[in-house]
Amino acid sequence: MSETISQDKAVTIHYTVKNGEGVTLDQSAEERPLAFIFGRGMLIPGLEKELEGKTAGAEFNADITAADAYGERHDGLIQTVPRNLFGDQDVNPGMQFRATTDHGEQSVMVVEVNDTEVTVDGNHPLAGVDLNFEVKxxxxxxxxxxxxxxGxxxxxxxxxxx
Ligand SMILES: [Zn+2]
Known part of the structure; x- marks a missing residue:
């Protein structure tokens, strides 16, 4: 019997995701598709919407706006903190770590460092990026x-x- 994708189904897909410029950002490996329980926030909302009701064998291509993907960028998630908060630790742009912010615990990335201050960005790296998914x-x-x-x-x- 063929099942349709709906809440709490176990779903396995292959996917390729590209940004608006057509650059491939990520894809499932041939021998390792992505398996997940549908409807539990494992996927970005736009992709869940596209998948709902599909059956095994379905192939589609979907443009998903940033708002339905990793969200818009928020300047408020960029914060500057004193360099001495990091003690003797090396701090360089590109480093990622977990931090407690006004928006709760989240992953932030160091974007700028000088002698006295460190600027961190709590936006998801794909915030503000429109995505295109090719899914099987x-x-x-x-x-x-x-x-x-x-789960x-x-x-x-x-x-x-x-
Ligand atoms: Zn388990």
């Missing part, structure tokens, strides 16, 4: 009770526990 749905099935309780798919493309 490999498999759609019921998730097992164990997968649902773990992820087991086996190839998902989580392989010891």
């Amino acid at each position: 749905v490999v498999d759609v099935r019921e998730a097992s009770a164990e997968e649902l309780s773990h 992820h798919v087991h086996g190839p493309g998902g989580v392989e526990h010891e």
